[in-house]
Amino acid sequence: MKAWTWERYGSPDTLTLRDVDEPAIAPDEVLVRVRAASVNPYDWRHLRADPYLVRLSYGLRRPKAGLILGADLAGVVERVGDEVTGFRPGDEVFGEVPLGSFAETVAVPQDRLAVKPAGLSFEQAAAVSMAAHTALQGLRDVGQIEAGQRVLVHGASGGIGTFAVQLAKAFGAEVTAVCSTRNLELVRSLGADHVVDYTSTDFTQREERYDLLMDIVGDRSLAKLRSVLTPGGTLVIVGGIAASNRLLGPAAQILRGALVARFVRHRVVSVSWKPNAKDLRFLAELMEAGRVTPVIDRTYAFTEVPEALRYLERRRARGKVAITV
CATH class of the missing domain: 3.40.50.720 (NAD(P)-binding Rossmann-like Domain)
Structure with a gap:
C-alpha cells in the first residue's frame, strides 16, 4: 500500500510517499480501507517534534522506523479480527488511531471506531474524531x-x-x-x-x-x-x-x-481527548439529527498531504482540513 512515512523531524517536506506493507490486525482490530483522513495540529506538532516532549515517545534523534503520520480517518472495513463483534467487511466507519491514517489502509482498535452516519461524506466523517x-x-x-x-x-x-x-x-x-x-x-x-x-x-x-x-x-x-x-x-x-x-x-x-x-x-x-466508540456513536446521533455538522475548509488529494499540513500550520483554517484517499 501507499503511505506517508515519517523518518525525521522537520517540515512537511520531510514526509515521503512510499510503498509499505499492509498492516496486520490484532484480534480486537479492524482493517480499514481509508477513504478520507484529516489533519490536526497534533500531526504537525509530532512531525516537527514541537514540543520536544514528543521525542520521548517517538524517538530522541529521529522518529522510530516505520511510523506513519495521521490520526483521524473514515473508510470501509476490509476485514476484522477474531474478537471483533461490532463490525463486518463492507461497513462504512469513522474514528481515530494514535498514528497511521495517512495511508491506504490502517489497523484500528474496534473501540476507536463507529459506523459512519449515512448522510455524511467520508471527508466530513474523517474530520470528526479528534x-x-x-x-x-x-x-x-x-x-x-x-x-x-x-x-x-x-x-x-x-x-x-x-x-x-x-x-x-x-x-x-x-x-x-x-x-x-x-x-x-x-x-x-x-x-x-x-x-x-x-x-x-x-x-x-x-x-x-x-x-x-x-x-x-x-x-x-x-x-x-x-x-x-x-x-x-x-x-x-x-x-x-x-x-x-x-x-x-x-x-x-x-x-x-x-x-x-x-x-x-x-x-x-x-481536557485531553480520549477517543472511544461510545462518544463517536453519541456524536453520530447528533450529526444524523442535524444538530452538529463538521465544517470543512479545504480538501486535498492524498498526494498533497504535505500541502495540507502547511496550510493548517498557517493557523488560518476554518474548521477542518480533509484528505481524500
Whole structure:
C-alpha cells in the first residue's frame, strides 16, 4: 500500500510517499480501507517534534522506523479480527488511531471506531474524531456544562471550536464565540448567540461574565481568562494552538492551570481527548439529527498531504482540513 512515512523531524517536506506493507490486525482490530483522513495540529506538532516532549515517545534523534503520520480517518472495513463483534467487511466507519491514517489502509482498535452516519461524506466523517472528542469531553465531562449556562468559546472558528460552538448549543447553553472578522458569519451559522471579533475587541476587557470558558487558543494568561468568569465559573484549558513553549508546548498551560486551580475559587480544568466508540456513536446521533455538522475548509488529494499540513500550520483554517484517499 501507499503511505506517508515519517523518518525525521522537520517540515512537511520531510514526509515521503512510499510503498509499505499492509498492516496486520490484532484480534480486537479492524482493517480499514481509508477513504478520507484529516489533519490536526497534533500531526504537525509530532512531525516537527514541537514540543520536544514528543521525542520521548517517538524517538530522541529521529522518529522510530516505520511510523506513519495521521490520526483521524473514515473508510470501509476490509476485514476484522477474531474478537471483533461490532463490525463486518463492507461497513462504512469513522474514528481515530494514535498514528497511521495517512495511508491506504490502517489497523484500528474496534473501540476507536463507529459506523459512519449515512448522510455524511467520508471527508466530513474523517474530520470528526479528534476535534469533536476534545470539544465534547471538554464541555461535558470536565466542564460539566448545563443548560442555560453562559459559555464562551475562545478560538471558535477552528477544528475544535466549530464543534464546541455546536455542542454547547446542543447542550442548551447561551454561546459567545470569539474569532476574527472573516469568521463571524461562520460561527453565527453554527448557532453562536453572540460573537466577539478579537481583531477589534479584547473579550477579557468586556463586562460580560461566563459560567464556562473553553480556551482553545492559549494566548491569554490564566488570570485574564478567569477575570471573565462568574464567581463559580469554570475555565476549560485545551492547551492552545498558540502555545510557544518549545519543551512542553500546550502542556505548559495545562500544568500552570493545575497549579493555579489549588489556590483560586474558580474551577480550572484541562481536557485531553480520549477517543472511544461510545462518544463517536453519541456524536453520530447528533450529526444524523442535524444538530452538529463538521465544517470543512479545504480538501486535498492524498498526494498533497504535505500541502495540507502547511496550510493548517498557517493557523488560518476554518474548521477542518480533509484528505481524500
